[in-house]
Amino acid sequence: LSLSILFFFPQPSTDPYESFMHHHLQYYGYFKGKCGSTFAPQSRKRMQSLILVCCKSADVKEFTALCPISLLAGSPMLDKAFLKSKQLTLDHPEGPCVLRLREPRDLFSVPSFRSPGQAPRWPRECEVIKKEIHHIEWVPPEPEPFYQATGYERAPEIVGEEKGTVVYYINPAKGSCFTGSRAGGAREPIKPPAVALKDPEDATLLFESRFESGNLQKAVRVGEYEYELTLRTDLYTSKHTQWFYFRVQNTRKAVTYRFTIVNLMKAKSLYNMGMKPLLYSQRDAETDGVGWRREGGDIRYYRCSPEEGQALYCFTWTVRFPHNHDTCFFAHFYPYTYSDLQHYLMTVVNDPVRSQYCKLRALCKSLAGNTVYLLTITSPSINPSAAAVKKAVVLSARVHPGETNGSWMMRGFLDFILSDSPDAQLLRDLFIFKVVPMLNPDGVIVGNYRCSLAGRDLNRNYKTVMKESFPCIWHTCAMVKRVLEEREILLYCDFHGHSRKNNIFMYGCNNKSGPAQRFHERVFPFMLSKNAPEKFSFHSCKFKVQKSKEGTGRIVMWRMGILNSYTMESTFSGSTLGNKSDFHFTSEDLKSLGYHVCDTLLDFCDPDRSKFQQCLSEIQKLLHQEILRKLADLGCEQEGAWSDLSLSDIESRKERNNLRQKYTLRQGLKGQADVLVRDMTNGKPC
Numbered sequence: 001l002s003l004s005i006l007f008f009f010p011q012p013s014t015d016p017y018e019s020f021m022h023h024h025l026q027y028y029g030y031f032k033g034k035c036g037s038t039f040a041p042q043s044r045k046r047m048q049s050l051i052l053v054c055c056k057s058a059d060v061k062e063f064t065a066l067c068p069i070s071l072l073a074g075s076p077m078l079d080k081a082f083l084k085s086k087q088l089t090l091d092h093p094e095g096p097c098v099l100r101l102r103e104p105r106d107l108f109s110v111p112s113f114r115s116p117g118q119a120p121r122w123p124r125e126c127e128v129i130k131k132e133i134h135h136i137e138w139v140p141p142e143p144e145p146f147y148q149a150t151g152y153e154r155a156p157e158i159v160g161e162e163k164g165t166v167v168y169y170i171n172p173a174k175g176s177c178f179t180g181s182r183a184g185g186a187r188e189p190i191k192p193p194a195v196a197l198k199d200p201e202d203a204t205l206l207f208e209s210r211f212e213s214g215n216l217q218k219a220v221r222v223g224e225y226e227y228e229l230t231l232r233t234d235l236y237t238s239k240h241t242q243w244f245y246f247r248v249q250n251t252r253k254a255v256t257y258r259f260t261i262v263n264l265m266k267a268k269s270l271y272n273m274g275m276k277p278l279l280y281s282q283r284d285a286e287t288d289g290v291g292w293r294r295e296g297g298d299i300r301y302y303r304c305s306p307e308e309g310q311a312l313y314c315f316t317w318t319v320r321f322p323h324n325h326d327t328c329f330f331a332h333f334y335p336y337t338y339s340d341l342q343h344y345l346m347t348v349v350n351d352p353v354r355s356q357y358c359k360l361r362a363l364c365k366s367l368a369g370n371t372v373y374l375l376t377i378t379s380p381s382i383n384p385s386a387a388a389v390k391k392a393v394v395l396s397a398r399v400h401p402g403e404t405n406g407s408w409m410m411r412g413f414l415d416f417i418l419s420d421s422p423d424a425q426l427l428r429d430l431f432i433f434k435v436v437p438m439l440n441p442d443g444v445i446v447g448n449y450r451c452s453l454a455g456r457d458l459n460r461n462y463k464t465v466m467k468e469s470f471p472c473i474w475h476t477c478a479m480v481k482r483v484l485e486e487r488e489i490l491l492y493c494d495f496h497g498h499s500r501k502n503n504i505f506m507y508g509c510n511n512k513s514g515p516a517q518r519f520h521e522r523v524f525p526f527m528l529s530k531n532a533p534e535k536f537s538f539h540s541c542k543f544k545v546q547k548s549k550e551g552t553g554r555i556v557m558w559r560m561g562i563l564n565s566y567t568m569e570s571t572f573s574g575s576t577l578g579n580k581s582d583f584h585f586t587s588e589d590l591k592s593l594g595y596h597v598c599d600t601l602l603d604f605c606d607p608d609r610s611k612f613q614q615c616l617s618e619i620q621k622l623l624h625q626e627i628l629r630k631l632a633d634l635g636c637e638q639e640g641a642w643s644d645l646s647l648s649d650i651e652s653r654k655e656r657n658n659l660r661q662k663y664t665l666r667q668g669l670k671g672q673a674d675v676l677v678r679d680m681t682n683g684k685p686c
Helices: 002-008 016-027 043-053 060-066 281-286 338-349 384-386 405-417 422-430 439-444 471-486 520-531 553-559 587-604 612-635 653-680
Strands: 088-092 098-101 122-123 165-169 181-183 205-210 216-223 226-233 247-249 257-264 278-281 297-303 313-319 327-331 359-365 371-378 392-396 430-436 489-498 502-506 565-571
Touching: 088 653, 098 216, 122 439, 165 205, 165 422, 165 520, 205 216, 216 297, 216 553, 247 612, 281 430, 297 384, 338 359, 338 371, 338 405, 338 587, 359 471, 384 565, 392 405, 392 471, 405 422, 405 565, 405 587, 422 587, 471 489, 471 553, 489 553, 502 587, 520 587, 553 565
Parallel strands: 226 257, 392 430, 392 489, 489 565
Antiparallel strands: 088 098, 122 181, 165 216, 205 247, 216 226, 247 327, 257 313, 278 327, 297 313, 359 371, 371 430, 502 565
16 A cells, blocks of 8 residues: 555655656656645546545555555545445535434434425325325313214215215325335426316315325225215225225315215224214314314215225215315324324434433334334433343334324323322333334335235234334334343333224233233222223233234234333223213323323332222132123133133133033033932942
8 A cells, every 4th residue: 555655645755766767657647746736627637537446455544544545535435335434524625524324313313403394205206295294182172972873874885986086185105116216205296186266256176285194095086075086095005995084175065065085995894883084174273273183974884895896994074174265284193203203203312301201212214214212211320230130121113104102101201200290200210111103114104004015914923023114113122131131121012003893992911821810910900900990901901822813013022021011092082981981081081091101100110009909800800700700691600610720711602602612511510410320329230
């Protein structure tokens, strides 16, 4: 390398050979003037190539110490294709230039005052409107009741675009798999809607869903005020239509509109149990501060496809808009986007108090390059030994992107645990909380219901070793393993939404480690049901380890050694308990569950174990009564010989069938014994 530098940067010398080389370079245009002069412009590119050849095997740091950086500017040597590190950069342009490693900004990209958050990255074929959608938070002053069916609800026959007019259509994602992403989606100019208004009197609704979490693909006008809607399936799949979120404009006040979603795929729905869709009026929000509210009539959910082929279901409802020429939104549940999360995290990290005990880091990058955030929440410890005795609690949400219920419960938890409440301060003193508030940001951004951009359900892939395909899940499991090496994890809970059951409940794992731990996994949900009796249903909780669910976070974390491992399920509809019975949940109701989780955690770890033991005793009595009831339903006698059964033994269809066989066999043996005794009493030989 030194010889090469000497050759390309000759110094004036009395040595005859060096003088010859100096003049030789001048003749060919490689060097002009004396020491300190620059290379001729026409020869710079050739010289840079020669330098690259000479230094390919050399140490970059040593080379740049000898070579003027001005010569390297623009050199292919600095091209990323030739560098092992993609973080090499020139610094500083206004002063002496030196090569240095760039700060890993992408890895630690967190919202701050200077950087208000990462722009969402979309698959590069997705069209995205530039205007950011924002909704105010609002709680209805009165409870919103379920829809009461009359039995005369209409089930419209699907007309389709053959007899209707397509008024909105977006092309589905091209290709069968995700290939790349960029902020803002496709580079090409965004296409206009399928139709334009003919004149001011044209009453055609204008649809739009090319924004965060939106997923309407097509709208067909089949009547003056009637529309058939087709939802976009989860990207790179052909299924999972349940969540919906879209915008309508050019509304009329004094008429009744009918909307029918024609490609839903679940046979059962809460819409047949009184659930209403959500409506948001932009004008009401701006003038009266009114946000999302439940609206709709003539609601029906029914099968709309022929018997053969894939079963498709329709959801139809009517609505009257509150204003003329308004901008309104419809949604399956209260939206909570990736940008909403980033705005919230920005307020936390910019708060001088909360940022002292809440540290925000990037857990990893998603497939599309969106940051998956990790929060570590705890009070600063006096010394390392005090920190070492703290147990951990791990919480996560939005592994299924369409289950926005999870984000609202997580929001309530964060609001409380980061507050100045004495209970929150005590929890921060006792525990280290590891929180992943949005596990699947890609799915949330594009409006998927269940999958990531890999086209797979992440909550069936917690056992994965494919780090590149499922980075969010792989890094979450790796984080939990690191925590387990340092301390005990008292509780793991993943927040979800449920589309077929009302109330809030938990799924856990049935511990069979021995009599000392019997039913202990049921204590936390039971305590939660006592703290939130009008929202949380212990009766709806299940504690099974099914083979089909082996890849879920709940079971994988349980097998890693977390005995209290749960999925918390919140309905999309409302409650059937107490005074809230037959009323929809609001976002504030779900946020309150976050507080109740904290409150229950204090009860659960109370040094005085009397409350724990009391709950355990009540659970045993409830389970015994439930077992006797289920045995009666199966037609089995309520004998003491069944006392060794657990509730999980008769919760599944397979186990119930096995139980029937056991009962039949037992009855048969008992009958044979009765005959034997009778024969013996009559003096006949055995």
